[in-house]
Amino acid sequence: MLTLPVFAWSRPKTVDEAMRVLAASPGECLIVAGGTDAVPNLKHRLHEPKRLVHLGGIEELRGIRVTDAGLEVGALVTLTELAAHPYVREHYAGVADAAEHVASPQIRNMGTVGGNLCLDTRCTYYNQTFFWREALGFCLKKDGTRCHVVPQGKRCVAAHSSDVAPVWIALGAQVEIATPGADGASGAVTRRLLPVEAFFVGDGVHNNVLVPGELVTRVLVPASSLGVRTAYRKLRPRAAIDFPMLSVAVAARGDASRIEALRVVVSALGAKPRTLGGLDAIAVGKPHDAALAEAVGAVAFKQCHPLSNVPYDTDWRHDMVPVFVKRAAPGALGVDA
Ligand SMILES: Cc1cc2nc3c(=O)[nH]c(=O)nc-3n(C[C@H](O)[C@H](O)[C@H](O)COP(=O)(O)OP(=O)(O)OC[C@H]3O[C@@H](n4cnc5c(N)ncnc54)[C@H](O)[C@@H]3O)c2cc1C
Ligand code: SF4
Structure with a gap:
């Protein structure tokens, strides 16, 4: 049986209080929201914090609001709430999906x-027990000095595995981050906004x-994105439970007779989602037909390079990239796949 390590525990009631707790022990805290990823990772000793800061008591972080500026989704909104929200389902079907x-x-x-946005990256050589990882000599991401996926590499290439993040990126959503004041625990907390795309490194x-x-x-989807259709497709071994081994989010304006804008984000391959480049020249002003689908699929195949960071065949995942791009695109253009 895997047990939890010993840690101190805080349950702040406001963002300011949470920031004070975090600032009091810099780098020694682990934030926990639903705990669905953090708790297994603690049991595997992938995180070894002195203190857990549980956000569950902070009412401000709950709720989905629609304002003139757009859609605001609190960090504590559950995935069930997000998927079931009528406005999200009507206007941002790819997010709900x-x-x-x-x-x-x-x-x-x-x-x-x-928690889904901040989800830790995943890797065959990382999401294992301490004993398993120790037997292999650990790795760059935790306790070791080399990468088992890219042995000559200097950076960890564990897979970004959040299902919702690629759709936030395709939509041009922003993330709001609470930042401590200049003098840490006693300084005034500020908020900064940045595109979800720029959130990942x-x-x-x-x-x-x-x-x-x-x-x-919070996550904010600007009102200017209304009218953009989104679709999501995920490759996984089983139709439930499993993390993606490839994911594709598409956002588009226009319809199948004339595409006005097209954005495709492919993820679960490397450490951050990849937004495909060069699609405007291929797609904008064109109808969505078999030739266009082939062309977009070919761009995706060329720009995406799966690695052996998850336990599924790399060449097969590569071959699946254009297939899943072609399956996702019609949904974002309002036509049946
Ligand atoms: C069996 C299993 C299958 C799963 N399958 C999938 C899947 O298919 N797709 C998928 O996307 N996820 C999957 N997950 C992961 C996880 O359940 C979800 O991503 C979930 O949304 C994480 O949210 P949480 O609140 O539980 O995060 P937590 O576990 O509480 O936290 C996750 C990480 O985010 C950080 N964090 C949490 N909230 C904040 C915040 N507000 N600010 C800063 N940092 C924060 C934590 O410190 C931690 O590092 C799976 C988990 C399990 C156990
Ligand atoms: S990609 Fe390399 S460094 Fe990163 S978790 Fe996997 S083995 Fe470790």
Whole structure:
């Protein structure tokens, strides 16, 4: 049986209080929301914090609101709430669909939007018990000095595995981050906004821009994205529970007779999602037909390079990239696949 390590525990009631707790022990805290990923990782000794800071008591982080500025989704909104929300389902079907693709109903009832965005990267050589990892000599991401996926590499390439993040990126959503004041525990907390795309970095050891002491408070989808259709497709061994071994989010304006804008984000391959480049020249102003689908699929195949970071055949995952791009695109253009 895997047991939890010993840690101290805080349950702040406001963002400011959480920031004070985090600032009091810089780099020694682990934020926990639903705990669906953090708790197994603690049992595997992948995280070894002195203190857990549980966000569950912070009412401000709950709720989905629609304002003139757009859609605001609190970091503590559960994936079940996100997937079931009528406005999200009507206007951002790809978001609801991606949330529904996460794990299982029980996990979606606990798992939150903030935790999903900040989900740790995954790798065959990392998501293992301490004993397993020790036998292999550990790895760059935790306790070791080399990568078993890219042995000459200097960076961890563990897979970004959040289902919803690629859709947030395709939509142009922003993330709000609470940042401590200049003098830490006593300083005034500020909030900064940045595109979800810029939230992720290409190093799987810590694949986002959060520094110790910061936390995610909300995701914002600008009102200007209304009219953009989204679709999500996920490749996984079983139709429930499993993390993606490839995921594709598509956002589009227009319809099958004339594409006005097309954005494709492919993930679960490396440490951060990849937004395909060069699609405007191929797709904008064109109808969605077999030739266009082939062309977009070919771009995806060329720009995406799966690695042996998850336990499924790399060449097969590569071959599946254009297949899943072609399956996702019609949904974002309002036509049946
Ligand atoms: C069996 C199983 C299958 C799963 N399958 C999938 C899947 O298919 N797709 C998928 O996307 N996920 C999957 N997950 C992962 C997870 O359940 C979800 O991503 C969930 O949304 C995580 O949210 P949480 O609130 O439980 O996060 P937690 O476990 O509480 O936290 C996850 C990480 O985010 C950090 N964090 C949490 N909230 C914040 C915040 N507000 N600000 C800053 N940091 C924060 C934590 O410190 C931690 O590092 C699976 C988990 C399990 C156990
Ligand atoms: S990609 Fe390399 S460094 Fe990263 S978790 Fe896997 S083996 Fe470790």
